[in-house]
Amino acid sequence: MxxxxxxxxxxxxxxxxxxxxxxxxxxxxxxxxxxxxxxxxxxxxxxxxxxxxxxxxxxxxxxxxxxxxxxxxxxxxxxxxxxxxxxxxxxxxxxxxxxxxxxxxxxxxxxxxxxxxxxxxxxxxxxxxxxxxxxxxxxxxxxxxxxxxxxxxxxxxxxxxxxxxxxxxxxxxxxxxxxxxxxxxxxxxxxxxxxxxxxxxxxxxxxxxxxxxxxxxxxxxxxxxIMGRHVERHDLPSKVDGTAIFALDVRLPDMLYATVMRAPTFGGGIDSVDELRTRAINGVVDVIQLPSAEVSSVLGGFTYAESVAVVAKGYWSAKQGMDALNIQWRSTENDGVSSDAIFKQFDRDISAGVDRESDIAQGDLVASMENAAQVINADYRVPFLAHTCMEPLNATAMVKDGHCEVWVGCQSPLSFRQSIADALGFDIENVTLHNCFMGGGFGRKSRPDYAIQAAQLAVSLGRPVQLIWTREEDVRQDFYRPAIQSRFRAAIDDSGDLIAWENTYVDKHEPDEAALIPYSVDVQDIGHVRSPTHIPFGAWRSVAHSHHGFFTESFIDEVAVAAGQDPFDYRVARLQHLPRQLAVLTKAAKEAQWHLPLAPGRGRGISLQSSFGSIVAEVVEVTVKDGNLSVDRVVAVIDAGYAVSPDGMKAQIESGIIYGLSAALFGEISIKDGAVVESNFHDYQSVRMSDAPAIETHIINSGADWGGAGEPGTPPIASALTNAIFNATGNRIRQLPIKNVDLQAARESTAAMG
Amino acid sequence: MTVITVNGTEQKLQVDPSTPLLWVLREQLALTGTKFGCGMAECGACTVHVNGTAMRSCVTPLSAVSGQKITTIEGLAPSNNELHPLQQAWIEEQVPQCGYCQSGQLMTAAALLATNPSPSDADINIAMAGNICRCGMYSRIRRAIKSAAGVQQFDPAVAELAREINNG
The missing domain is CATH 3.30.365.10 (Aldehyde oxidase/xanthine dehydrogenase, molybdopterin binding domain)
Structure with missing residues (x-):
């Protein structure tokens, strides 16, 4: 892949x-x-x-x-x-x-x-x-x-x-x-x-x-x-009165509408299509099979699978036409794959150390483990995740006199233009791309498949066409944040000091350093094994930090607890060589009143992750009552060197937190018969108003090299939350999402294991 | 033929009456401020007012609103030169990020304030439950609703509860 x-x-x-x-x-x-x-x-x-x-x-x-x-x-x-x-x-x-x-x-x-x-x-x-x-x-x-x-x-x-x-x-x-x-x-x-x-x-x-x-x-x-000053965003007036133009809002004369479907099992294709019932639907204009598209770039090649499109005078007819199609998909070698099978494979490949490569290997791990007063083991897992941008994937295209014009919202306009040209066999000069506001991107809109489909349709039809994916297609044909398993072993000595840290996970992705920890420990072996799946990979807000931030910052919490020490103090003692991280973590604890006792059933958790040039710490406060979880408050501190647009940075941190919170609480793409089970917001849920905590963001302008803001808010939130749940209940959550955890029952099982 | 009134203008429509109102607004009437998000009344991006009540237009067939008065985001402001107090508050609080869900958020919030001029946090939670914002701007939406309503930013009931919880 x-x-x-x-x-x-x-x-x-x-x-x-x-x-x-x-x-x-x-x-x-x-x-x-x-x-x-x-x-x-x-x-x-x-x-x-x-x-x-x-x-x-x-x-x-x-x-x-x-x-x-x-x-x-x-x-x-x-x-x-x-x-x-x-x-x-x-x-x-x-x-x-x-x-x-x-x-x-x-x-x-x-x-x-x-x-x-x-x-x-x-x-x-x-x-x-x-x-x-x-x-x-x-x-x-x-x-x-x-x-x-x-x-x-x-x-x-x-x-x-x-x-x-x-x-x-x-x-x-x-x-x-x-x-x-x-x-x-x-x-x-x-x-x-x-x-x-x-x-x-x-x-x-x-x-x-x-x-x-x-x-x-x-x-x-x-x-x-002007830098460092609060200014109002120029694009907001058009976003409160309905005049902002997203790709979905493009209107061309004589335009048709279409929707598409690809084989639900990744790697599959079309065997046969029975169009009879579809053709009988009022407004349906055509049923078109779109060929697969091979896209090559300096970033590597990728083949986007073939699809079936229904074209109509309006989206509603196209959608009804799609529902009425009887499509037989080709069988594939992945037809029997399930989430269970994938995680069993991960477990097996981690145990076998398949093609293990180290991110870092220093000190004598075997001796440290042998000499340890206590060895702590844990396995963590996260599921696949979809992006679900608010605006479903769509693009509008028109081909006239050998020139293709495309309206789309995308994260990479030049490479989209090249990909469309490649797929159509056009020179790039004969493709014009108009980039519109995106209704969310989060990494998904760096893949050009939807724009290519619209362009292919425009060639076939000879008329302008707006392709709109159903939400179901958007959820089931994503490029997913991978499911990951990560295995840990840590050694502590008599005084509780961390003397060795071992970690093996599957599926290495960018950024390279995501699994590394900031804490001073002489003996470390962090590495990854190969365990490929057929599920397509995509960059998802904060990419590999999204899962490693959960894994490493949960496990350090476990180690602190095993050492009988406060999780914040334990981190502080191991950050003396990193003054910026120390300052961020300390400020988060101070603003959240870390050491103030909480009532029974309430808890606080802390987490720290550096990503994309910025350092972020988050403290989460929760209440767990009768097994029901309420995320009450999040205190976040970011040191991005300097905040050019302070309110914009705060908004990005709030956004990153809620995006990560949706994933931690609800996010799960499950695989059955080689395909995605979930389909829309009812079974792939997002945080809503009543789930959303109060968020306070504090900015430290340390003067260090400038970092990013769009992603660094996401990585710490899941572990800060599960650490808070542990603090409130004694339940250590090692598998996301939290919706699958019975917060009343889990306590007994954790206690029984411990 | 179906007749509806949209933002004060009567519209006579030759459309299959089972078509959801969302697509009639967007395709027949070119009112593209109302958005498609899920097609099953789960996300709220398509929210409009039907006789003043917030409705999800993606699951409301045209036949169900025959003869009714529809307001979309394009008709929310009292005139071309003014903004609705909520739109004003949305800018003051810098609510939108991508902005795609905001038409629906604003229409739901406007229907709330029309019937409940000083909503509590609990009222806001209930009214806004059907509107998803994937950019996660919920705190700002809450602040903006309270600001437009002229109610206290800190709900006394919630503050009291927080004190109780903190004191055990």
Missing amino acids: GKWTRRAFISAGVVAGGGLIVGVAIRPGNRAAKLSKYVAGDGETLLHTWVKLDSDNVVTAIIPHAEMGQGVGTALAQMLADELDADWDLVKFEEAPALGEFANYPMAQAMLLAGADIPDFVLPTVEGALIRTAHALDLQITGGSLSVRTTGAYGMRIAGAAVKEMLKIAAAEAWQVPVNQVIAENSQLIHKASGRVEPYCAFAESAGQMTPPVSPTLKSVDEFK
Whole structure:
């Protein structure tokens, strides 16, 4: 099964870009002239790939990221506007077009060359190479909590500062004054001695002729005016009055509607289709079998299975037509696979150590275990998870005169465009992609299968068509957070000190370091075995951190309890070498009043996980009464180095917590007969208003390298919650979701085992 | 032919009357603010008002609302120049993330406030139970409802309960 890995991505980037970086001198110079035609409207001047200025002095930031709820446009525009010393009320943003010319080369720079000390005189060459690299990689991805720390740090800030320098030079020339006497402030250029004040736009034309400097001077944190400030998101007014356009809202003249179905068993295909009853339904236009689509990219190839589509004059007819189809699916070697069988396989392969590789191996594990005063063993499991974005997968497509136009909400517009071109056998120039607001993404919308299906339909039909997946198809044809088993063994000495940590889990995914622990313990062996399944893998919010955060932070809690020590104090004693982690954990405990006693039936749990460049600790408070669980309160602390958009960061942490809480409480995709059992929100439940805890988020601006915010809130929540349940009841939950645990009965079984 | 009134305008529709209202609004009337989320009244993204009551339009056949008054998100604001107090509060509290569920959240909340101008936390839990937000903005939705209603952000009953629990 192909998988999206950052490691593969980075090494591919080095291969694709390495030769260019050292070998070819490409001076990008002023790209604005070339790019202008794509993004500059009437009265607008493109001053830089990412900045335009109009005749009303409004600055528009061009954002090479997709909006799926995270508020990326606002945060990146803040970064650009601050370095530009723009008036925030005169700043707008728009998503970059899905064109290679707007490939995200700052992201390439951050991923390939972060921290590299590059002499100024070669910077233009490097930047040129990065532009080529980003283009070759179709790099316009939104994910990995990367936008602020890559595109923002390496792109938007530099673009803002560069354009400010250009404008100052232009003003100095026009006014015949030394450039160091020109001040930029609130979208105006000022020369104090002569009393001259003019808006930025007065110099747009002359600045537009200049080549942007590649290493302009950036502000220090104490000079920030817009970064770090609470600003309102620009996209929200359209999201409260129904005018925001999601892909599902695209309306084209003469448009048909369609829905699709693939073989429920992954790897299966179509044997036969009886269309008779479907064709008789009022409004049904056609039944079309869509071929499988092979998509290759530098990230690896993947084949999306064939499907059956019902096309109609409206979605409702298409849906009824789909329900009326009698489809025989081909049998596959996976027809007998169940969740039970998968977990038995994991158990077997962990015990056998199949192809075990270590993430870290240090010290003498055998001796430590032999010398231990106590050895603690535990096995943890999590199930497959679907993404269930609020907006079911959909795309609209039209093919005319050999040109395909697609409207879609996706996390990777350039690679979607390439995949559609590949599937249709078109040149990429003959595919135009319009990226719309996404009703959630969470990793699912980095897979182009749904957009390809819409494009295939448009070719067959010769008419515009909107493909809408049913929610059932959305749940059953996802790319899933994998089911994982993780086995632990820890040794403690007479004083309860942790002397050895052993961990073996199945199915290694990105990020590489997800299973590592921050705690100081000399002897460690953390590794993974191979135990593949036929269930397709997908990046799911926080990827491998989503499960390892549950495993490791639950097991350290078990060790603390076995040592007879407070779980918070036990962690603190082992974090003395990591001051940032220590500060985050300590603040979380303080804000949550960790040491204040709770009433019987109530409990607190704590968890700490560093991911995507940020450190997050969470404390959960629960009440368990008569076996009923209430999640009362979550206190979260994040150190992402610096919060560019503090309220946006808090919103992301709240969101990450609720997303992880849905998974911890209810999330379970089960496999039966090789296919997914669950189908919709009634059997794949989400947290609702009454389940949602009060959440307090505290931000530490430590000044360290900037980290992400979209994902780091998710990893700690499951373990903080189960640790709290243990604290309240004595029940140690080692398998998610919690809905399967009888909180009244489990206590006796835990006690019996202990 | 089925006749309904949508946001104050009478609409005569030549549509199969078993078609759910959601698809009539979105496809025949191009009112795309009302969203499709599940098709089985589980998520609330399709919520509209029928004679002032919140209904899930994805499971409401057109025939069931014949002759009735429908309000969608496009008709929630009192006029083109003003926002409904809830829409205003939604912006002040910076509620939406992806925004896809928010039409439904707002329509449900508006129906709640219309009948219960000062809802308690428990009232909010019950009224909003049918609306899922996968971005998880529940605390902000709760705050915004209370802010628009002009009620205390901290429900005295809940605060009292919390004190009791904390004191054992």
